[in-house]
Amino acid sequence: MAKSLTRIQQRNRSVIMDAGLDMFSQHGFKGATLDQIADAAGLSKPNLLYYFPSKEAIHTALLERLLENWLDPLQALDGAGDPVTEILAYAQRKLKMSRDYPRESRLFANEILQGAPRIKDILGTDLKQLVDTKADIIRGWSATNKIAPIDPYHLIFSIWSFTQHYADFDVQVRAVLGSDDPFDGASAFLEHVITRILSPNN
Amino acid sequence: MAKSLTRIQQRNRSVIMDAGLDMFSQHGFKGATLDQIADAAGLSKPNLLYYFPSKEAIHTALLERLLENWLDPLQALDGAGDPVTEILAYAQRKLKMSRDYPRESRLFANEILQGAPRIKDILGTDLKQLVDTKADIIRGWSATNKIAPIDPYHLIFSIWSFTQHYADFDVQVRAVLGSDDPFDGASAFLEHVITRILSPNN
DNA sequence: TCTTGATTTGACCAAGCGGTCAAAGGAACG
DNA sequence: CGTTCCTTTGACCGCTTGGTCAAATCAAGA
Numbered sequence: 188m189a190k191s192l193t194r195i196q197q198r199n200r201s202v203i204m205d206a207g208l209d210m211f212s213q214h215g216f217k218g219a220t221l222d223q224i225a226d227a228a229g230l231s232k233p234n235l236l237y238y239f240p241s242k243e244a245i246h247t248a249l250l251e252r253l254l255e256n257w258l259d260p261l262q263a264l265d266g267a268g269d270p271v272t273e274i275l276a277y278a279q280r281k282l283k284m285s286r287d288y289p290r291e292s293r294l295f296a297n298e299i300l301q302g303a304p305r306i307k308d309i310l311g312t313d314l315k316q317l318v319d320t321k322a323d324i325i326r327g328w329s330a331t332n333k334i335a336p337i338d339p340y341h342l343i344f345s346i347w348s349f350t351q352h353y354a355d356f357d358v359q360v361r362a363v364l365g366s367d368d369p370f371d372g373a374s375a376f377l378e379h380v381i382t383r384i385l386s387p388n389n
Numbered sequence: 390m391a392k393s394l395t396r397i398q399q400r401n402r403s404v405i406m407d408a409g410l411d412m413f414s415q416h417g418f419k420g421a422t423l424d425q426i427a428d429a430a431g432l433s434k435p436n437l438l439y440y441f442p443s444k445e446a447i448h449t450a451l452l453e454r455l456l457e458n459w460l461d462p463l464q465a466l467d468g469a470g471d472p473v474t475e476i477l478a479y480a481q482r483k484l485k486m487s488r489d490y491p492r493e494s495r496l497f498a499n500e501i502l503q504g505a506p507r508i509k510d511i512l513g514t515d516l517k518q519l520v521d522t523k524a525d526i527i528r529g530w531s532a533t534n535k536i537a538p539i540d541p542y543h544l545i546f547s548i549w550s551f552t553q554h555y556a557d558f559d560v561q562v563r564a565v566l567g568s569d570d571p572f573d574g575a576s577a578f579l580e581h582v583i584t585r586i587l588s589p590n591n
Numbered sequence: 592t593c594t595t596g597a598t599t600t601g602a603c604c605a606a607g608c609g610g611t612c613a614a615a616g617g618a619a620c621g
Numbered sequence: 622c623g624t625t626c627c628t629t630t631g632a633c634c635g636c637t638t639g640g641t642c643a644a645a646t647c648a649a650g651a
């Protein structure tokens with residue numbers, strides 16, 4: 188199926204999705220126009236619609252591709268590993284995603300901000316199930332005193348919010364810090380805070 | 390000046406701004422339409438434009454009103470108070486704003502996500518200056534060992550991101566937690582984490 | 592070279608959009 | 622009751638937008 192695509196088709200679909208990601212992540216779904224996307228992709232608008240049947244289709248394709256990898260960092264959290272190391276590594280993976288894929292993060296943020304009309308069901312099923320599973324693991328670690336007692340759900344929310352903040356609120360962060368790369372500082376802060384919160388000595 | 394407004398003018402401007410806040414915070418600037426806003430306000434579109442000269446004007450008025458109070462919680466952080474108490478109280482004030490004014494938070498989030506085209510200058514001046522001032526205070530507390538050493542900027546970012554998360558990503562939070570009110574849990578988490586991070590015993 | 596299917600485009604369309612305007616309807620006050 | 626100013630509206634306009642279509646161009650194999 189996927190192999191039946193021409194080289195030209197592969198290239199153009201890829202170029203279009205990249206241009207669409209630029210526009211949708213920056214202007215939101217309604218704010219982005221097909222003309223902008225076509226222009227950014229270096230194609231005419233009818234030509235763009237030869238590869239994707241509609242604006243909606245581009246957006247859907249982007250969202251689907253995003254969701255394939257969006258949960259990977261949390262999925263990789265290993266209940267058999269060292270608790271503090273695992274949670275810290277998870278947070279760092281998430282921060283790295285904000286650094287390497289800020290557009291994807293903003294695409295996701297736009298979708299959630301608008302009430303997640305296209306992925307609300309996934310949030311309530313796949314995402315909730317995954318978080319429940321990992322929260323159980325963390326709760327277990329707390330119960331056996333391998334980490335300090337803590338609410339696992341809000342811990343996960345705090346990791347999400349903090350790491351995504353550097354992608355979604357990039358402009359604000361750089362306005363305050365003076366446009367130096369904030370990620371190294373964020374990474375160090377993350378390590379310091381998480382180890383301090385979770386270390387079970389008391 | 391402001392007193393020269395009729396009762397009807399006051400009421401309608403207020404109703405329009407409320408409807409505009411609903412729409413802009415949910416759909417973004419481009420995603421919201423004058424017809425939607427007029428409809429939500431219970432007015433005809435020309436009537437709406439009798440009170441505000443343009444869609445842009447409604448949006449600007451909302452942003453200006455927002456910015457009047459947006460920085461208050463941080464402004465109130467008192468360098469003469471007890472360090473941990475002050476920072477914790479600041480975070481709780483910020484969380485309360487997410488609880489009481491989620492639409493304002495989302496309006497702000499939309500603006501920042503899109504690159505802050507209308508308030509970027511404020512971020513680099515007023516906001517930066519305020520943050521610098523308060524960061525100095527926090528750094529001072531760290532230096533004199535009244536709180537544990539910590540990067541004040543990323544501490545502030547973490548408070549922003551965590552507290553605003555419950556307004557901006559409300560749908561996701563409720564999808565995971567099952568639509569129970571998340572704010573009490575968030576508040577307890579905040580208190581626990583901040584005291585633990587900042588307590589200078591070591 | 593010819594044919595076939597993939598690719599590209601200029602011209603076009605209908606709907607939705609922000610915004611205008613002249614005229615009608617109300618409210619307050621003498 | 623009449624005047625004046627505030628308020629409201631239906632009809633309309635020009636522009637942008639997502640999307641269509643027939644025709645032109647191109648690529649590749651027989």
